[in-house]
Amino acid sequence: MSFKLIDNKSTFSLITGLVSLILMLLFISFSCQSPQPVAPVTQSTTQPAVPATQPTPPVSQPATGGTVSTVSWTPDGIITQGEYQKSKSYGDYEINWSSDNTFMYIGMKAKTAGWVAVGFGAELLMKNADIVEGYLSDGKAVVADMFSTGEFGPHPPDVQQGGTNDILDYGGKRENGATVIEFKRKLDTGDKFDKPLVKGVNKIIWSFGADDQPTNKHVTRGSGEIDL
Ligand code: HEM
Numbered sequence: 001m002s003f004k005l006i007d008n009k010s011t012f013s014l015i016t017g018l019v020s021l022i023l024m025l026l027f028i029s030f031s032c033q034s035p036q037p038v039a040p041v042t043q044s045t046t047q048p049a050v051p052a053t054q055p056t057p058p059v060s061q062p063a064t065g066g067t068v069s070t071v072s073w074t075p076d077g078i079i080t081q082g083e084y085q086k087s088k089s090y091g092d093y094e095i096n097w098s099s100d101n102t103f104m105y106i107g108m109k110a111k112t113a114g115w116v117a118v119g120f121g122a123e124l125l126m127k128n129a130d131i132v133e134g135y136l137s138d139g140k141a142v143v144a145d146m147f148s149t150g151e152f153g154p155h156p157p158d159v160q161q162g163g164t165n166d167i168l169d170y171g172g173k174r175e176n177g178a179t180v181i182e183f184k185r186k187l188d189t190g191d192k193f194d195k196p197l198v199k200g201v202n203k204i205i206w207s208f209g210a211d212d213q214p215t216n217k218h219v220t221r222g223s224g225e226i227d228l
Pocket of ligand 1: 117124131132133151153205216217221222
């Protein structure tokens with residue numbers, strides 16, 4: 001009888017021993033897993049790398065522009081991917097553009113260390129073309145609103161012909177052997193030396209020179225169209 005009691009006691013202590021062993025094992029395995037939260041911590045330290053790049057896109061434009069481009073328009077002489085809605089390349093000359101119902105934004109880029117230009121509404125050769133020509137002077141962009149009076153020019157600034165300068169904002173840069181000129185103007189400026197542009201297809205002439213002397217003739221020129 002007493003023998004059986006001792007037997008039960010030892011069975012009991014064996015069971016409690018086993019239970020505490022299981023509990024200990026569970027505790028150990030649980031505390032071994034606890035370092036896992038370290039992983040999310042390292043993840044969260046790498047994550048800011050993405051937001052950190054987000055402020056890079058220019059942010060100045062929405063107040064005045066309202067283009068539907070994915071990146072705000074900034075006339076800094078850098079044509080960023082997504083800054084313009086459309087783009088066309090004519091060999092060494094490239095034109096990028098965006099528009100809303102009131103304004104258009106143009107980014108010209110040419111492989112040259114000279115001036116770049118675009119013209120609207122040319123009739124015969126360059127005659128009556130509404131020209132915007134940009135170049136660099138002491139590293140700073142100069143953008144002129146011009147009008148060609150003859151087939152081969154000249155194309156003095158509108159202001160010298162009794163008109164107005166309707167370039168609302170502009171900038172430019174020369175980098176890696178290319179000149180970039182960006183500018184903004186109204187589709188219809190109301191100036192008689194500017195051609196009113198339409199939503200849809202507009203014919204253009206384009207050209208670029210070999211130097212920053214805006215009256216020196218182009219080295220390359222051509223024509224095309226932009227779809228605003
Ligand atoms: C800077 C002063 C400029 C001078 C002295 C000048 C002179 C000339 C001359 C003499 C021609 C006759 C054809 C030739 O030789 O190529 C011509 C044609 C042409 N120019 Fe200019 N140009 C000037 C600026 C511009 C600008 C700013 C543009 C465009 C925005 C332009 C666009 C054209 C085009 C497209 C033609 C060819 C037209 C055709 O063959 O139908 N030019 N230019």
